[in-house]
Amino acid sequence: MGFVEEVAAALPDGAVMTDPDLxxxxxxxxxxWLTPGQxxxxxxxxxxxxxxxxxxxxxxxxxxxxxxxxxxxxxxxSQAIDGCLILCLExxxxxxxxxxxxxxxxxxxxxxxAEISEATAPQGLWYPPDPASKAFCSIGGNIATxxxxxxxxxxxxxxxxxxxxxxxxxxxxVIETGGRTIKGVAGFDLTGLLVGSEGTLGIVTGARxxxxxxxxxxxxxxxxxxxxxxxxxxxASITRSGLVCSLMxxxxxxxxxxxxxxxxxxxxxxxxxxxxxxxxxxxxxxATEIAQASDHCAASGASYLATTEDPDESDALLQAxxxxxxALEQQGxxxxxxxxxxxxxxxxxxxxxxxxxxxxxxxxxSFGHAGDxxxxxxxxxxxEDDGTVLRRALAxxxxxxxxxxxxxxxxxxxxxxxxxxxPFLEREIGAGNLAIQRRIKRALDPHGLLNPGRWL
Amino acid sequence: MGFVEEVAAALPDGAVMTDPDLxxxxxxxxxxWLTPGQxxxxxxxxxxxxxxxxxxxxxxxxxxxxxxxxxxxxxxxSQAIDGCLILCLExxxxxxxxxxxxxxxxxxxxxxxAEISEATAPQGLWYPPDPASKAFCSIGGNIATxxxxxxxxxxxxxxxxxxxxxxxxxxxxVIETGGRTIKGVAGFDLTGLLVGSEGTLGIVTGARxxxxxxxxxxxxxxxxxxxxxxxxxxxASITRSGLVCSLMxxxxxxxxxxxxxxxxxxxxxxxxxxxxxxxxxxxxxxATEIAQASDHCAASGASYLATTEDPDESDALLQAxxxxxxALEQQGxxxxxxxxxxxxxxxxxxxxxxxxxxxxxxxxxSFGHAGDxxxxxxxxxxxEDDGTVLRRALAxxxxxxxxxxxxxxxxxxxxxxxxxxxPFLEREIGAGNLAIQRRIKRALDPHGLLNPGRWL
Numbered sequence: 085m086g087f088v089e090e091v092a093a094a095l096p097d098g099a100v101m102t103d104p105d106l107x108x109x110x111x112x113x114x115x116x117w118l119t120p121g122q123x124x125x126x127x128x129x130x131x132x133x134x135x136x137x138x139x140x141x142x143x144x145x146x147x148x149x150x151x152x153x154x155x156x157x158x159x160x161x162s163q164a165i166d167g168c169l170i171l172c173l174e175x176x177x178x179x180x181x182x183x184x185x186x187x188x189x190x191x192x193x194x195x196x197x198a199e200i201s202e203a204t205a206p207q208g209l210w211y212p213p214d215p216a217s218k219a220f221c222s223i224g225g226n227i228a229t230x231x232x233x234x235x236x237x238x239x240x241x242x243x244x245x246x247x248x249x250x251x252x253x254x255x256x257x258v259i260e261t262g263g264r265t266i267k268g269v270a271g272f273d274l275t276g277l278l279v280g281s282e283g284t285l286g287i288v289t290g291a292r293x294x295x296x297x298x299x300x301x302x303x304x305x306x307x308x309x310x311x312x313x314x315x316x317x318x319x320a321s322i323t324r325s326g327l328v329c330s331l332m333x334x335x336x337x338x339x340x341x342x343x344x345x346x347x348x349x350x351x352x353x354x355x356x357x358x359x360x361x362x363x364x365x366x367x368x369x370x371a372t373e374i375a376q377a378s379d380h381c382a383a384s385g386a387s388y389l390a391t392t393e394d395p396d397e398s399d400a401l402l403q404a405x406x407x408x409x410x411a412l413e414q415q416g417x418x419x420x421x422x423x424x425x426x427x428x429x430x431x432x433x434x435x436x437x438x439x440x441x442x443x444x445x446x447x448x449x450s451f452g453h454a455g456d457x458x459x460x461x462x463x464x465x466x467x468e469d470d471g472t473v474l475r476r477a478l479a480x481x482x483x484x485x486x487x488x489x490x491x492x493x494x495x496x497x498x499x500x501x502x503x504x505x506x507p508f509l510e511r512e513i514g515a516g517n518l519a520i521q522r523r524i525k526r527a528l529d530p531h532g533l534l535n536p537g538r539w540l
Numbered sequence: 541m542g543f544v545e546e547v548a549a550a551l552p553d554g555a556v557m558t559d560p561d562l563x564x565x566x567x568x569x570x571x572x573w574l575t576p577g578q579x580x581x582x583x584x585x586x587x588x589x590x591x592x593x594x595x596x597x598x599x600x601x602x603x604x605x606x607x608x609x610x611x612x613x614x615x616x617x618s619q620a621i622d623g624c625l626i627l628c629l630e631x632x633x634x635x636x637x638x639x640x641x642x643x644x645x646x647x648x649x650x651x652x653x654a655e656i657s658e659a660t661a662p663q664g665l666w667y668p669p670d671p672a673s674k675a676f677c678s679i680g681g682n683i684a685t686x687x688x689x690x691x692x693x694x695x696x697x698x699x700x701x702x703x704x705x706x707x708x709x710x711x712x713x714v715i716e717t718g719g720r721t722i723k724g725v726a727g728f729d730l731t732g733l734l735v736g737s738e739g740t741l742g743i744v745t746g747a748r749x750x751x752x753x754x755x756x757x758x759x760x761x762x763x764x765x766x767x768x769x770x771x772x773x774x775x776a777s778i779t780r781s782g783l784v785c786s787l788m789x790x791x792x793x794x795x796x797x798x799x800x801x802x803x804x805x806x807x808x809x810x811x812x813x814x815x816x817x818x819x820x821x822x823x824x825x826x827a828t829e830i831a832q833a834s835d836h837c838a839a840s841g842a843s844y845l846a847t848t849e850d851p852d853e854s855d856a857l858l859q860a861x862x863x864x865x866x867a868l869e870q871q872g873x874x875x876x877x878x879x880x881x882x883x884x885x886x887x888x889x890x891x892x893x894x895x896x897x898x899x900x901x902x903x904x905x906s907f908g909h910a911g912d913x914x915x916x917x918x919x920x921x922x923x924e925d926d927g928t929v930l931r932r933a934l935a936x937x938x939x940x941x942x943x944x945x946x947x948x949x950x951x952x953x954x955x956x957x958x959x960x961x962x963p964f965l966e967r968e969i970g971a972g973n974l975a976i977q978r979r980i981k982r983a984l985d986p987h988g989l990l991n992p993g994r995w996l
Contacts, residue, residue, distance in 0.1 A: 185776060185884040208780070230725045241723060243732070244700070259972035265880040266912045267697060268950040269686045269736050270957055270968050271995065272977050276699070276732040280725050297782030320641060324664070326753030326822070366782070369825050424721040428641040456722045494724040501726060512726050516715035520984065521728050527983035528976065539727065 087145040088125045091169065094137040101126045110172060111164040113157040115504060117419060117474070121166035123150070130175045132250060132258060132289040139287065140256035142169050148536050151283035153193060153222030158420050159502025161229065161282050165537050171287060173224050179203045180290070187295045188247060188264065193224025193288050197231075200293070209295040212239035215498070216409070227288050230280030232498030237455030238330045238364075239296070241498070243279040250290035251278060254529035264292065277524075282500050283535040285528045299364035302330065303374040304398040307381040308355035308388040312336075315357035316431030318384035319454050322361075322377050323427060329377065331362035332455030333405050336434050338441070339412065339449035339462075343404050346411040351404060352388050357434065359386075359454065360405050362398070408451045409462065415447065416466040417474075421481055423488035424458040424497030436487040437461045444480035446473060458497035482508075506539040543601040544581045547625065550593040557582045566628065567620040569613040573875060573930070574959060577622035579606070586631045588706060588714060588745040595743065596712035598625050604992050607739035609649060609678030614876050615958025617685065617738050621993050627743060629680050635659045636746070643751045644703060644720065649680025649744050653687075656749070665751040668695035671954070672865070683744050686736030688954030693911030694786040694820075695752070697954070699735040706746035707734060710985035720748065733980075738956050739991035741984045755820035758786065759830040760854040763837040764811035764844040768792075771813035772887030774840035775910050778817075778833050779883060785833065787818035788911030789861050792890050794897070795868065795905035795918075799860050802867040807860060808844050813890065815842075815910065816861050818854070864907045865918070871903065872922040873930075877937055879944035880914040880953030892943040893917045900936035902929060914953035938964075962995035 085093070092100040101107060102125045111120040124147065129135045142149050148168045155162055164170055177194035184207040189200060197218040200211040214233035215221055221231070227249070232241045248262025262268070262275035278285055309315035315334060322329065335343075335358045344351040351358070359381065363373035374391050381389060392398055412418050425433050434450055437459075441448040452459035461484050463477040485495050485508050495501070495508040510518050525532070525540045532540075541549070548556040557563060558581045567576040580603065585591045598605050604624045611618055620626055633650035640663040645656060653674040656667040670689035671677055677687070683705070688697045704718025718724070718731035734741055765771035771790060778785065791799075791814045800807040807814070815837065819829035830847050837845060848854055868874050881889045890906055893915075897904040908915035917940050919933040941951050941964050951957070951964040966974050981988070981996045988996075 185780075186882040187779070230729075232723055236723065243729070253976070257972055259976060260970060261973060263950055263968070264882045264948045265914075265950050265953065266883065267688055267692065267880050267909075267914045267953040269952050269954055270950050270961070271965055271974070272980060273686075273699070273732050273736055274973060274976060276729050280729055297780065299782070323643070324753065326755075424723050426642040426720045427722065453723075458721075458723045492720045494719055494721050494726050496725050497721065497723040498725055505726070509727055512719070514716060516713055517717060517730060518727070520709070520715060520730060523983040524728060524980055527979040
């Protein structure tokens with residue numbers, strides 16, 4: 085029997101798809117300026133046993149496996165490769181257990197991020213990591229990339245919330261990692277190693293996540309600044325004071341103007357940068373914290389300040405940030421970059437971004453998580469482009485990555501290495517470190533079948 | 541040349557010790573009821589290059605290496621084994637760099653935990669993880685065990701603070717892991733894998749740690765409870781409310797009475813458990829938080845409550861917890877266990893501990909980190925014991941570990957597996973998980989030279 089027949093026989097009827105037209109939608113992720121390969125088939129298992137069965141058949145036939153959650157990777161980590169089996173976890177989308185007392189939830193990998201907090205809201209509990217894509221990205225993908233988000237500045241990233249995993253290994257065996265306790269040091273931290281491994285070490289089929297009590301509300305501050313330096317000073321001054329905001333976002337002038345062009349929000353189009361800050365501390369502390377943050381911004385030279393505790397007004401202020409990508413997308417096709425620098429270097433990175441936009445003659449709107457030093461410079465290519473601007477944009481994309489490294493930063497803060505950052509990885513981590521990563525990869529996946537051809 | 545001569549030749553004069561009398565002190569760690577092996581030599585490198593040189597000679601001669609920080613392991617992780625080289629990192633004790641703006645510090649592994657916060661205090665910065673041994677344990681050992689402590693309930697454990705490492709591998713090559721950014725997902729999390737690996741994957745020769753602004757003060761609450769269940773209810777009720785204490789410790793009646801016997805602190809000897817809570821939120825919030833915590837304790841049936849914001853009074857209240865080990869040590873030799881359970885199972889674990897004390901006819905004082913579900917049941921063996929009580933105590937020690945597993949917990953919350961928990965590891969993590977750990981071990985240390993004979 086050929087591979088496709090055998091994997092179809094190993095799974096229930098209808099769980100394996102080979103129709104090229106239907107497969108087409110599963111070839112791509114959100115890195116749609118890359119050209120994916122042509123898969124042999126896509127499988128839609130509904131249980132850990134079915135995942136294991138599919139992996140075993142693929143191992144027998146030495147067929148590479150591309151695990152896929154919601155296909156929302158911005159790093160080309162879930163694009164099809166030639167001849168692969170796309171292992172779609174979207175049917176494994178059950179919330180298995182909510183433990184109100186110990187504040188944990190057990191989920192299957194296909195559960196959408198935002199559905200977790202929806203399911204646990206009745207118990208007053210909340211799953212913090214909140215990528216901008218939380219309405220449509222899957223927790224399996226979040227785990228694969230160690231996804232971040234807006235509230236990470238206070239609450240940490242995905243790895244901080246994964247207590248334990250169920251994983252199908254490259255040979256189809258199933259292991260569990262981690263446990264049910266907040267602390268634990270029994271052996272190597274395999275849970276932490278698997279988080280962020282981008283599907284290269286095993287297929288996550290279940291996860292126990294830590295929850296937190298839902299904050300009771302937020303207070304919000306918007307501040308604009310005449311220079312990048314003054315915005316950076318405000319971030320540094322707030323951080324040094326010990327104030328921990330639950331959100332600390334920044335947008336540069338290009339992004340502010342794009343949002344204002346698209347949505348007429350009466351934003352300060354002359355500012356160099358706009359900061360958005362929130363506190364979710366219990367009332368009345370959140371008002372106090374936001375007032376203190378406002379004082380820091382004023383002392384750093386803010387040209388405009390507005391605060392609110394009203395939920396609707398807060399939402400309206402946050403809209404400017406939420407609309408950054410849609411606004412830039414109105415100007416053309418976007419290439420979203422993802423780099424991080426030591427927090428103090430944010431103004432330098434924004435200045436480099438402006439300089440790269442000028443020298444490469446391409447629009448770059450930069451925005452992101454100022455409190456974490458993690459920015460998303462976003463390149464805009466006009467839709468009528470004949471390839472000329474795209475080439476300049478791709479060069480600018482690379483220049484931004486090198487600028488982050490030059491500033492003591494990283495090639496990826498939260499989107500992952502995937503395909504697009506692979507050429508830069510060794511430059512960041514060094515040949516010795518990369519060699520160890522490859523040894524670990526070989527130890528767990530000796531035939532290189534799990535999501536091959538990315539960065540290992 | 542023999543091994544000892546060659547390693548001595550590779551290091552500066554006086555850096556290698558072979559005198560059996562002088563070696564004696566380096567054979568033991570704080571798990572002194574185990575009998576260590578007889579080392580071939582001890583080396584005291586002063587630089588990464590010297591560590592690499594010693595490791596290379598050991599690799600050539602296939603001599604096992606036992607890395608050693610301050611020798612404060614309570615799990616037998618740094619006891620000598622026969623014929624080994626003890627690699628003492630105590631001379632590598634420099635604080636290399638304090639970055640006030642990005643709130644990081646670079647340290648060598650021999651730096652004592654408490655010295656870090658002392659060094660960064662002038663900048664208003666603080667290194668949170670605070671094992672009870674912080675006055676004499678080394679940061680290298682903290683990293684090797686992913687050490688916890690009292691403030692972890694709010695601030696997390698060692699792994700949460702290690703941004704990057706410099707590591708000498710088993711063949712003497714040097715790699716760096718991690719970086720200078722708060723977020724980063726460039727490749728596998730080797731930093732997190734090495735933290736908690738107990739010297740079995742590499743020798744940490746440097747670390748960049750994250751700091752936090754020093755809290756401005758604390759408010760403290762002491763509460764005693766007539767039953768274990770009511771103390772557990774208070775912990776659950778506070779946690780569910782979203783209140784995050786900066787310290788949440790528990791002591792059982794045996795420990796309370798031992799402290800009162802030794803130090804006449806007028807404690808409530810009839811209580812089933814004593815809770816100690818602190819808030820380090822900015823004033824006036826900390827008083828509010830502690831008042832709320834007090835209300836939760838009262839509603840759960842506390843028989844005694846006392847709160848203070850006065851630093852000296854706070855210190856006096858905390859003394860009862862700090863004196864737990866010294867007080868139990870006055871009654872005999874202590875065997876400190878370290879187990880963790882889901883937070884809600886703390887009362888069950890304390891009840892099991894009492895039952896095990898009865899059935900094994902041995903004194904067990906239990907205390908620890910209620911907010912994390914991490915307890916240290918401590919067995920007391922009279923100094924005049926002929927071995928009879930010690931045998932019962934060792935059986936009780938094992939029974940406590942099995943009780944923790946039975947309650948959905950872990951064999952070690954923060955002390956590590958080392959030698960003493962090795963027999964229980966597979967029962968917790970499963971054969972498949974342990975097999976993967978051994979594959980990773982072989983990938984990084986194919987000849988098994990780094991701290992062998994513990995749990996891999």
